[in-house]
Amino acid sequence: MKRTHFLYSFLLAGVVLGGTACKKSFLTAKPEGTTLESDYYQTPAQAYAGMVAAYNPLGWTVVSSYSPLTVELTLASDEAYAGGGSSSDMTGFQQWNTYTLSSATPNILADLWSRNFTGIARVNTMLEKIGNVPGLTSDLKTRYTAEMQFLRAYYYFDLVRLFGNVPLITHVLGQSEWFTQVQAKPADIYAQIEKDLNAAIPNLPATVNTATDGGRATKGAAQALLGKAIIYENNTSRMQEAANDLKQVNTSPNYALLANYASIFDPNNKFNSESIFEIVHTSAGGKSWGNWPNFDGNVGVQMVGPRGYSGPTFESAAAGWSFCPITPDLVAAMKGDPRYSATIANIDSLAKAGKCTYTPGYMNTGYFIRKYAPLTANQGTVGNIELNWPNDEIEIRLADTYLLEAEAQVRGGGDQARAQSLLDAVRARVGLASVPATLDNIYNERRLELATEGHRWFDLVRTGQAPTVLAKKGFKAGTNEILPIPLQELNNTKLVQNPGYN
Known part of the structure; x- marks a missing residue:
């Protein structure tokens, strides 16, 4: 009987796998080799290594595809096209961009499924083992447990938004359960997300020492994720509840909008001070192609740079692979906005002015992502440059939670003055005047403020705008709001395909 990738992830929960090494981060812990789970969790050091292993899938940028979810969500939205070298370059990217996805789509589906279910499997193992680790203090048991609850909520939040109908697994599976899992209703997944986060929040630290623990979960990260999850459930009667959770973050002295x-x-x-939850990457690992797929850097940075680039103006350290060329729609929306130059790089105009050269890739528009572009100042000094970009993925930041709370206040009939002040703060930071805190204005501000950061696709789907905005890309209402279950997960299991993908 063939085992599926999903089940293999849970089988691997029986081992502790090496974590990603990140300079000046708690992720520098690296369990040596592969240790059988039955012989592990016998010391505080092993418990720590198990905790690191549960965080480890957050930073996966390469499994069979090449990029973090941020890149994939950007090209799936109206912000960018797939790009690359040709129409067959990264087939999964091309198919999501044109909404021709199927259960057999390579690369992307299996990666997203595996990343999150591997994380859940490691979390479940930790939660079952943590209470019996000799010598582990009660304070550490409490903190590790809260971190695992946060991580399980995070992984499931990705899964339910991406695939909709997924198995809900909160314990280590026995062999007899491997092929008998069924999908839970999305409402049940969200209920578990909320349960985990509500349990985690009282026991997570308000802050961490970022020099040693940067990237670990905090109380603010859990409160923000809880508010986001409730908003995504889309129940108007609970919007004030979401607003209250987000307000705890937005009024915290631990966070502040950056002036620049x-x-x-x-x-x-x-x-x-604006970062609430950040996924860590580093160039210090100095990885080469022989280390596939265990890279510590952010390969997505390499992907979005202009192909064949040469010239000092953009300060590109290495020619990129020209994925995610920015759409004319986003360029037009951002023209005149103070955030334009930090968001979009107009390489075509530089080339026409003779200040650089580059090779136009597939679906080239001449405009490229600037927020995490491959800049000379950021390149690593060891290993293959293209694999060792140090740019972190900022999963949740304060402007995001400001705008989410403003939305929740308006939708829930809450404090309209507070919604206005939150929207005003985001705009004032970049020198823009106040506009009324209507839902349309809040959604438009999210589009501009968070452009190319991986939020736009989810925002279009959850607000019902996707069928209209993405129609020209081929988006089909009732189908493309979620992805197909990967084909290999359907073989020899009780899982069923999502509607529209049979």
């Missing part, structure tokens, strides 16, 4: 918008994305400014 562009500095948010500078990899030399990691864990800044």
Whole structure:
């Protein structure tokens, strides 16, 4: 009987796998080799290594595809096209861009499924083992447990938004259960997400030492994720509840909007006051292609740079692979906005002015992502440059939670003055005047403020705008709001395909 990738992820929960090494981060812990789970979790050091292993899938940028989810969500939205070298370059990217996905689509589906279910499997193992680790203090048991609850909520939040109908697994599966899992209703997944986050919040630290623990979950990250999850459930009667959760973050003295918008994305400014939850990457690992797929850097940075680039103006350290060329729609929407230059690089105009050269890739528009572009100042000094970009993925930041709370206040009939002040704060940071805090204005502000950061596709889907906005890409209402279940997950299991993909 053939085992599926999903089940293999849960089988691997019986081992502790090496974590990603990140300079000046708690992720520097690297369990040596592969240790059988039955012989592990016998010391505090092993418990720590198990905790690191549960975080490890967050930073996966390469399994069979080449990029973090941020890149994939950007090209699936109206912000960018797939790009690359040709119409067959990264087939999964091309098919999501044109909404021709099927259960057999290579690369992308299996990666997204595997990343999150591997994380859940490692979390479940930790939660079952943590209470019996000799010598582990009660304080560490409490913190590790809260971190695992946060991570399980995070992984399931990705899964339910991406695939909709997924198995709900909160314990280590026995062999007899491997092929008998069924899909849960999305409402049940969200209920578990909320349960885990509500349990985690009281026991997570308000802050961490970013020099040693940067990237670990905090109380603010869990509160923000809880508010986001409730909003995504789309129940108007609960919007005030979401607003209250987000307000806890937005009024916390631990966070503040940065005065300089562009500095948010500078990899030399990691864990800044606007960052609420950040996935760590580093160039210090010096990885080469022989290390596939265990790279510590952010390969997505390499993907979005202009192909064959040469010239000092853009400061590109290495020619990129020209994925995610920015659409004319986003360029037009951002023209005149103070955030334009930190978001979009107009390489075509530089080339026409004779200041650089580059090779136009597939679906080239001449406009490229600037927020996490491959800049000379950020390149690593060891290993293959293209694999070792240090740019972190800022999963949740304060402007995001400001705008989400403003939305929740308006939708829930809450504090309209507060919604206005939150929207005003985001705009004032970049020198823009106040506009009324209507839903349309809040959604438009999210589009501009968070462009190319991986939020737009989810926003279009959850607000019902996707069938209209993405129609020209081929988006089909009632089908493309979620992805197909990967074909290999359907073989020899009780899982069924999502509607529209049979």
